[in-house]
Amino acid sequence: MGLAAADNDILADALQRIQEEVNDAFDEFLPPVADGRSSLVDAMRYAAIGGGKRVRPLLLVATAELYGVSRRAAVHAGCAVEAIHAYSLIHDDLPCMDDDALRHGKPTVHRAFDEATAVLAGDSLHALAFDILTRTDTSSDPFVQAELVRCLALASGHEGMAGGQVMDMAAEDSTYDLGQITRLQQLKTGALLGASVEMGAILGRVPPEGRTHLRGYARDIGLAFQIADDLLDVEGDEAKAGKALRKDEGQGKATFVTLMGVEKARAQAGMLVEQAAQHLASYGDKAKLLVALARYIVERDR
Amino acid sequence: MGLAAADNDILADALQRIQEEVNDAFDEFLPPVADGRSSLVDAMRYAAIGGGKRVRPLLLVATAELYGVSRRAAVHAGCAVEAIHAYSLIHDDLPCMDDDALRHGKPTVHRAFDEATAVLAGDSLHALAFDILTRTDTSSDPFVQAELVRCLALASGHEGMAGGQVMDMAAEDSTYDLGQITRLQQLKTGALLGASVEMGAILGRVPPEGRTHLRGYARDIGLAFQIADDLLDVEGDEAKAGKALRKDEGQGKATFVTLMGVEKARAQAGMLVEQAAQHLASYGDKAKLLVALARYIVERDR
Numbered sequence: 252m253g254l255a256a257a258d259n260d261i262l263a264d265a266l267q268r269i270q271e272e273v274n275d276a277f278d279e280f281l282p283p284v285a286d287g288r289s290s291l292v293d294a295m296r297y298a299a300i301g302g303g304k305r306v307r308p309l310l311l312v313a314t315a316e317l318y319g320v321s322r323r324a325a326v327h328a329g330c331a332v333e334a335i336h337a338y339s340l341i342h343d344d345l346p347c348m349d350d351d352a353l354r355h356g357k358p359t360v361h362r363a364f365d366e367a368t369a370v371l372a373g374d375s376l377h378a379l380a381f382d383i384l385t386r387t388d389t390s391s392d393p394f395v396q397a398e399l400v401r402c403l404a405l406a407s408g409h410e411g412m413a414g415g416q417v418m419d420m421a422a423e424d425s426t427y428d429l430g431q432i433t434r435l436q437q438l439k440t441g442a443l444l445g446a447s448v449e450m451g452a453i454l455g456r457v458p459p460e461g462r463t464h465l466r467g468y469a470r471d472i473g474l475a476f477q478i479a480d481d482l483l484d485v486e487g488d489e490a491k492a493g494k495a496l497r498k499d500e501g502q503g504k505a506t507f508v509t510l511m512g513v514e515k516a517r518a519q520a521g522m523l524v525e526q527a528a529q530h531l532a533s534y535g536d537k538a539k540l541l542v543a544l545a546r547y548i549v550e551r552d553r
Numbered sequence: 554m555g556l557a558a559a560d561n562d563i564l565a566d567a568l569q570r571i572q573e574e575v576n577d578a579f580d581e582f583l584p585p586v587a588d589g590r591s592s593l594v595d596a597m598r599y600a601a602i603g604g605g606k607r608v609r610p611l612l613l614v615a616t617a618e619l620y621g622v623s624r625r626a627a628v629h630a631g632c633a634v635e636a637i638h639a640y641s642l643i644h645d646d647l648p649c650m651d652d653d654a655l656r657h658g659k660p661t662v663h664r665a666f667d668e669a670t671a672v673l674a675g676d677s678l679h680a681l682a683f684d685i686l687t688r689t690d691t692s693s694d695p696f697v698q699a700e701l702v703r704c705l706a707l708a709s710g711h712e713g714m715a716g717g718q719v720m721d722m723a724a725e726d727s728t729y730d731l732g733q734i735t736r737l738q739q740l741k742t743g744a745l746l747g748a749s750v751e752m753g754a755i756l757g758r759v760p761p762e763g764r765t766h767l768r769g770y771a772r773d774i775g776l777a778f779q780i781a782d783d784l785l786d787v788e789g790d791e792a793k794a795g796k797a798l799r800k801d802e803g804q805g806k807a808t809f810v811t812l813m814g815v816e817k818a819r820a821q822a823g824m825l826v827e828q829a830a831q832h833l834a835s836y837g838d839k840a841k842l843l844v845a846l847a848r849y850i851v852e853r854d855r
Contacts, residue, residue, distance in 0.1 A: 281711075287720035287737065291711055342676060347668035366649035367722055370672070371715050374644060374679065378710030381683050385703035393699040400702050401687035408680030409583075409593055413673050418589035420669055435589065 262543040269309045272326045273333055274300050280330065280383065294364045294372035295379070298337045302355025302493075306476075306548065307332045310447040311454075313540045314465060318455025325454055327389040328399060331380040332447050335407045338376035339443075341369050343416070349498070356493030377407075390454065398453045406446035415439025427505040433474065436507075440480070441473030464530045471527035472545045478520040479549045481506040485513060492553045520549040564845040571611045574628045575635055576602050582632065582685065596666045596674035597681070600639045604657025604795075608778075608850065609634045612749040613756075615842040616767060620757025627756055629691040630701060633682040634749050637709045640678035641745075643671050645718070651800070658795030679709075692756065700755045708748035717741025729807040735776065738809075742782070743775030766832045773829035774847045780822040781851045783808040787815060794855045822851040 277299040284292050308329025315325035344351040344359040345366065351359050361369035383389060384399045405411055415438030422435065448469040452462045483492060484499050485508055499506050508516045527545040531538035579601040586594045610631025617627035646653040646661040647668065653661050663671035685691060686701045707713055717740030724737065750771040754764045785794060786801050787810055801808050810818045829847045833840040 287723055287733070288711060288716040290723075291716060291719040295711060338676075342672050345672065347672060368719065370644050370647065370649060371718055373676075374640075374709075375711040375715040377676065377679050378706045378713075378715065381702055381706035382710060385699050385706065393696040397687050397695040397698040397702070400683055400699070404680045404683035404687065407676075408684060409590060409597060409677040411680075413677040413680065414590040414593060416673055417593040417670065421589050421592075431589070 258539065258543040258546070261540060262547055265309060265313070265540055265544075266305065266547075269305045269312060269326070269329070270303075273303075273305050273308050273330055276326055276330045277333075280379065290364060290368055291371055291375060294360055294368050295376055297363060298341050298360050298372060299334065299376060302357070303333065303337070304551070304553065305329075305333065306544070307336055307443060307447040309544060310444065310469075310541070311451045313544060314448045314451025315454045316451075316540070317534060317537055318452070318457060320451070320454045324389055325451065327383055327386065328450050328454060329447070331383040331389070331399070331403060332443065332450065334376045334380040334383065335403060335412075336443060338373040338380075339407075339412060339416075341373040341376070345369060348420075351495055353494050356490075380407075395453060395456070399450055402446050402449050402453060406442040411438055411442035411446075412440075415442065422506075423502045423504050429507075429510050432505055432507060432510060436477040437470070437473060440477045441470065444473045444476060445469040464533060467530035468527045468541065468545070471523045471530065472548055475520045475523040475527065475545070476548045478507045478516050478523070479551065481508040482513065482516060482520070483552070484508070487552065524549050560841065560845040560848070563842060564849055567611060567615070567842055567846075568606065568849075571607045571614060571628070571631070572605075575605075575607050575610050575632055578628055578632045579636075582681065592666060592670055593673055593677060596662055596670050597677055599665060600643050600662050600674060601636065601678060604659070605635065605639070606853070606855065607631075607635065608846070609638055609745060609749040611846060612746065612771075612774075612843070613753045615846060616750045616753025617756045618753075618842070619836060619839055620754070620759060622753070622756045626691055627753065629685055629688065630752050630756060631749070633685040633691070633701070633705060634745065634752065636678045636682040636685065637705060637714075638745060640675040640682075641709075641714060641718075643675040643678070647671060650722075653797055655796050658792075682709075697755060697758070701752050704748050704751050704755060708744040713740055713744030713748075714742075717744065724808075725804045725806045727807055731809075731812050734807055734809060734812060738779040739772070739775060742779045743772065746775045746778060747771040766835060769832035770829045770843065770847070773825045773832065774850055777822045777825040777829065777847065778850045780809045780818050780825070781853065783810040784815065784818060784822070785854070786810070789854060826851050 281292055281296050281299065283289065311329040311332060312325040340354060341360045343349050344354055345361055352362055353359065360372055380403060381400055384403065385396050390396050407413065415435055418435040419439050448465050449462065452465055484496050487496050489496050511519065524545045528542045531541055583594060583598050583601065585591065610628065613631040613634060614627040642656060643662045645651050646656055647663055654664055655661065662674055682705060683702055686705065687698050692698050709715065717737055720737040721741050750767050751764065754767055786798050789798050791798050813821065826847045830844045833843055
């Protein structure tokens with residue numbers, strides 16, 4: 252089930268391209284300023300430019316491509332999702348949350364700047380996401396803009412990512428079973444990955460009833476992504492990951508790996524990826540990149 | 554220039570009514586949940602329901618009333634602004650920011666819950682604002698929805714409120730002059746007050762070129778509001794204010810009052826309120842509530 256060499260090339264090229272496009276777009280959205288806000292904008296740039304695999308923007312762009320959406324519009328919407336992801340990492344890393352010193356191989360925002368600036372840089376990236384979605388070069392159609400906003404707001408708030416975060420905090424020393432961990436991760440990681448796919452379909456003007464296969468794909472890769480993260484926490488290389496690992500065990504935290512064991516968790520991730528690919532069977536070769544991305548999600552080393 | 558008795562009654566009734574409506578709406582938007590997210594939703598309810606003068610929702614509703622907008626739509630949009638205001642207070646009160654123990658006469662969110670929950674409750678209220686603006690009972694017109702989102706995202710992010718916050722942090726022990734303090738406050742307080750008026754006009758389908766008088770009004774009350782806040786910090790009653798006062802002096806912070814003195818600052822606030830009222834002259838008696846609200850903004854004791 253590994254990536255074939257050709258698919259690997261397609262994926263490596265696609266990742267490199269989206270990384271450049273997202274960095275360039277953030278550089279354009281966030282020009283440095285020379286007034287009293289300079290530390291804030293510098294911290295936003297520090298968090299948004301350079302780091303990150305850009306899995307979410309690539310998911311969005313690859314989905315939008317199925318429907319012939321303009322590349323520029325899809326990259327912009329991808330930056331909105333990535334701005335939400337980046338803000339959540341800044342806040343997660345804070346001393347009162349995970350208290351992490353390293354992210355994407357460099358000091359976390361509150362270490363490189365200070366805590367107050369980190370809180371506000373996160374908040375400002377959060378607002379930037381909705382600013383980006385309502386620009387005319389993301390979509391000139393207010394109906395599409397409003398649907399993108401609605402999708403992203405629901406995925407990031409208390410019914411999505413932030414809700415999952417709170418459940419995750421309670422997972423330390425908890426007695427969560429596999430069903431509860433699955434629900435937690437569907438919110439914490441799955442909601443934003445799902446929104447990435449959904450927003451690609453929204454840009455493609457696919458009505459909700461036409462998104463069933465895409466949603467099935469997104470659900471499966473969301474869980475696979477989190478299982479892969481749990482495996483990385485146990486088996487990964489900190490230098491490659493660019494962040495602290497072996498944290499779950501120290502916190503006595505229930506994860507897919509502590510509940511299923513390494514072997515079963517890996518098998519489950521592989522099964523989910525195959526299932527994700529099957530959801531896209533009707534798209535044929537057009538969905539090659541999304542299928543390769545699903546495989547990458549469980550095979551990545553960071 | 555005090556409030557005439559009749560205007561006082563109109564305003565007191567209007568404030569009481571909007572306070573009830575905003576509380577009821579948040580109660581509807583945020584029903585308590587029984588799963589692992591309960592502490593998050595409880596913290597969001599704690600911050601959003603009960604406290605606050607609701608000046609911003611009233612500004613929005615009173616502006617929307619000039620153009621015959623449905624009350625329900627305007628109250629919903631007012632809740633979106635208030636969700637942004639509430640999130641900013643939660644984050645401002647954090648130990649790494651102002652480290653405040655009291656807000657609206659009760660313990661701040663991080664004291665009543667914990668810091669991590671406070672960060673996430675703020676983030677979730679931030680997302681809720683954009684969720685509310687894209688509901689069909691706020692507006693059934695995606696064009697209006699998208700314009701509301703754009704207005705609020707710009708007013709709250711690094712080019713608005715959050716940008717002003719960062720400048721305000723630097724105001725401690727700074728050498729800001731009156732021009733810089735004015736610019737800072739136009740961002741920190743003025744942007745969201747301005748957005749409240751602007752969003753009322755957006756709901757009323759007033760094109761940007763028809764909003765000149767309203768924008769003049771909003772600019773003047775924004776500055777007057779902040780001068781009144783600075784005066785309250787020096788002269789107010791902590792029990793009435795429901796929060797810690799005398800903070801600016803202790804921090805050696807440049808404010809309108811430290812730069813102008815109490816008497817001149819009070820005169821300036823009064824002048825701004827009269828100027829704000831003049832901007833609305835062409836609306837005649839229809840703008841009575843907005844004029845009374847401008848007076849209240851500088852005469853309030855909390």
